[in-house]
Amino acid sequence: MVILFGSLSGQDRHSNWPGHPEGPGRLAAVDSGMAAAGLADHLSPLTGRPVRREELARVHSEDYLDALLALDRFGGGELDPDTAMSEGSWETALAAAGMGLAAIEALERGEGDAAFLAVRPPGHHATASQAMGFCLLNNVAISAAALVADGQRVLILDWDVHHGNGTQEIFWDDPAVLYVSTHQWPAYPGTGRAAEVGGPAARGLNVNIPLPPGTTGDAARLAMEKIVAPAVESFGPDWLLISAGFDAHRRDPMADLDWTAGDFADLTRDAGSLLGRPGRTVAFLEGGYDLEALALSSAATMAALMGVAYRPEAPSSGGPGREAVLATARIRERQLSGAEQ
Amino acid sequence: MRAGPILVGVDGSAESREALAWAAGLAQVTGAGVLAVHAVGLLEKLGPGGSSLPAAGHLEEIRAVFDTTWCEPGRRAGVSVEMQMRYGTPAEVMLSAAEQEGAAMVVVGSRGAGRAGPGILGSTSNRLARSCPVPVVIVPAPHPDGAEATQPG
Numbered sequence: 001m002v003i004l005f006g007s008l009s010g011q012d013r014h015s016n017w018p019g020h021p022e023g024p025g026r027l028a029a030v031d032s033g034m035a036a037a038g039l040a041d042h043l044s045p046l047t048g049r050p051v052r053r054e055e056l057a058r059v060h061s062e063d064y065l066d067a068l069l070a071l072d073r074f075g076g077g078e079l080d081p082d083t084a085m086s087e088g089s090w091e092t093a094l095a096a097a098g099m100g101l102a103a104i105e106a107l108e109r110g111e112g113d114a115a116f117l118a119v120r121p122p123g124h125h126a127t128a129s130q131a132m133g134f135c136l137l138n139n140v141a142i143s144a145a146a147l148v149a150d151g152q153r154v155l156i157l158d159w160d161v162h163h164g165n166g167t168q169e170i171f172w173d174d175p176a177v178l179y180v181s182t183h184q185w186p187a188y189p190g191t192g193r194a195a196e197v198g199g200p201a202a203r204g205l206n207v208n209i210p211l212p213p214g215t216t217g218d219a220a221r222l223a224m225e226k227i228v229a230p231a232v233e234s235f236g237p238d239w240l241l242i243s244a245g246f247d248a249h250r251r252d253p254m255a256d257l258d259w260t261a262g263d264f265a266d267l268t269r270d271a272g273s274l275l276g277r278p279g280r281t282v283a284f285l286e287g288g289y290d291l292e293a294l295a296l297s298s299a300a301t302m303a304a305l306m307g308v309a310y311r312p313e314a315p316s317s318g319g320p321g322r323e324a325v326l327a328t329a330r331i332r333e334r335q336l337s338g339a340e341q
Numbered sequence: 342m343r344a345g346p347i348l349v350g351v352d353g354s355a356e357s358r359e360a361l362a363w364a365a366g367l368a369q370v371t372g373a374g375v376l377a378v379h380a381v382g383l384l385e386k387l388g389p390g391g392s393s394l395p396a397a398g399h400l401e402e403i404r405a406v407f408d409t410t411w412c413e414p415g416r417r418a419g420v421s422v423e424m425q426m427r428y429g430t431p432a433e434v435m436l437s438a439a440e441q442e443g444a445a446m447v448v449v450g451s452r453g454a455g456r457a458g459p460g461i462l463g464s465t466s467n468r469l470a471r472s473c474p475v476p477v478v479i480v481p482a483p484h485p486d487g488a489e490a491t492q493p494g
Contacts, residue, residue: 021387078464080430081352082383125383132430133383162383188383190428254386 001278001306004106004115006046006099007031013088014121014136020084021254021289022121022134030118030285033295037310039302044112049105051098051142058145059138059170064129068093068136079131093121093136100143103282104239114272114281114305116244118298122286124164124243125189133162133189140243140284141170147239148176155237156180157228157271159220159264160245160286161255163192167243168206173199178207178235180228182220184248184255185210185324194331204336207231209328211321213256217263219321224270226329232274240271240281246288246297250316254289261296262315268304281305346376346423348444350435350465351411356450358414360480364448365418373445375422377412379403380434400426432468439475446476 009027016022034040056065071077072090079085096119103115123140125133144154144167156171158164158181168191171177183192198206209223246264248257272281283301288294296312303310349364351357361377368375386399407424415422427434431449439447449466466479 021384080382080432081380130430130433132433186428188381188386188428189430190381254383 001114002112003043003302003305004046004103004112005034005043005118005302006048006103006115007118008092008095008099008120009118011095012092012120013086014092015086015089016084016134022287024120025291026120026285026288026294027118029291029294030298033299034302036295037299037303037312039299039306042306043302046099046103046106046115048095048099049102051094051101055101055142055146056097056137058149059128059141060126061129068131083131083134083136085136089121089136096120096123096139097137097142100139100282100284101146104143104147107279107282110279113278114283116283116298116302116305118285120285122245123284124158124160124167124245124286125162127166127169132166134287135166138166138170140241141167143282143284144171144177144241148174152176152238153236154178154239154241155232155235155275156241156243158182158243158245158286159248159267160243161248161252161257162188162245162287163208164243165189165191168192168196171202172206173201175202175205177202178205178231178237180207180209180231182209182211182223182248184213184215184257187255194328195335197332197335204231204332205235207332209325211257211324214258214319215321215324216258216316216319217260217266218315218317219319219325220259220263220267221270222322223325223328224267224274226325227332229274237275238280240275242268242271242281242283243286244283244298244301245286246294249288249290249293249297251290251293252288254287258316258319260313260316261293261300262311262313264297265300265304265309265311266315268301272305345443345445346374348435348439348442348447349375349377350431350447350449351377351379351407352431353406353411354450354452355483356452356480357411359483360448360450361412361422362414362418363478363480365415365420365422368420369418375415375420376425376438376442376444377407377415377422378425378427378434378438379407379411380431381426381428382430431465435465435469436472439473444475446478447473448478448480451479451481
């Protein structure tokens with residue numbers, strides 16, 4: 001298995017402000033996890049490519065892009081109480097978005113079996129017209145939109161601990177995108193209820209699986225089996241894009257789920273089996289703020305993409321969350337059967 | 342002025358305290374209720390010093406400061422202040438609260454408790470001024486010599 005590894009480590013010039021948890025040290029942590037797991041020699045380096053304005057504009061409004069560019073020319077500034085741009089942020093955000101497009105094109109050329117992208121700033125909170133939650137450009141959405149423009153059907157699996165409100169909003173009524181999110185609830189950004197199932201043209205194609213604090217990985221595996229697998233089978237995706245945040249790890253300071261690196265390995269394996277075809281999976285780094293947890297979890301994910309059983313921590317189980325998953329299944333069933341009446 | 346509460350954005354900044362004082366002054370004159378709303382952001386999961394706050398204590402801790410400190414200008418004016426916390430960005434939270442609560446007007450400080458220097462994009466007051474369906478009052482920063490906020494009247 002050849003895994004393409006696209007990283008902005010050492011090149012990113014984005015800073016929110018000193019001491020902010022979403023900092024350049026995160027990409028170095030991914031590098032160190034990969035090295036410690038002995039994966040570095042098995043990855044094929046991926047070079048990014050410039051992203052064109054029209055590729056951004058499939059997802060973001062022209063006014064929003066102009067405003068980000070203006071703030072970049074101003075030297076940076078605050079976007080919301082969590083998020084800022086520095087000198088170099090725009091360039092780094094473009095590089096992150098372009099890395100996704102480069103990964104898709106390389107996989108289409110048959111150069112690899114999957115791709116893992118260590119990029120920042122993260123993207124899944126960014127809406128069409130608003131930066132928020134550390135996110136500027138919605139990297140996974142820009143790649144998904146490119147695939148949709150090419151007639152492809154896309155499954156986005158978002159296991160970041162926070163709901164990807166931006167991705168949900170962007171593809172809310174798009175019948176070519178199945179968006180699936182597991183996330184802590186209640187938590188930032190306040191969206192992500194189970195009853196949010198998609199717009200009129202994409203009813204059922206928005207799958208939110210809210211989980212209570214303390215949830216362990218067995219609940220996520222149950223969600224994959226009971227909710228995600230049937231939705232994916234019915235949808236029939238051509239591509240799997242993963243919003244791979246690692247802040248559901250039990251050590252992460254930004255949330256309260258109890259997952260381990262082994263859980264991320266299991267989820268990666270299960271997600272790959274859902275798609276059932278090689279060469280069409282791209283994982284994008286989203287959150288993950290405990291650097292040791294990020295190192296272990298990202299390495300476990302990359303190893304699972306390779307088909308290697310590397311679990312530096314055992315998968316977790318025994319916590320709450322299974323009942324929430326079953327309740328979500330019931331809520332979705334009610335919502336969708338109601339829509340058909 | 343239509344019926345409904347005066348919605349005030351609060352975040353602990355001097356500007357938001359000034360906004361609440363201004364709203365309380367208006368409430369005294371009009372008899373309207375004051376609803377103080379705080380947008381809970383992503384970073385608020387980290388407590389002082391950057392350590393993580395447990396989920397159960399996270400919102401309670403914010404609520405305690407909200408109640409005892411941030412709403413103090415309202416109580417000082419003898420006005421009852423209701424509190425709400427909502428996840429999201431300040432602008433989105435204020436817009437949704439204004440709609441859902443049938444607010445008479447929205448009052449915010451000229452800038453919030455940001456850390457990254459002046460921004461020119463997406464500031465709460467700018468966005469509200471463009472998008473809010475009810476009147477928006479933007480209260481300037483406190484005067485450097487400590488003078489009280491201008492009272493409506």
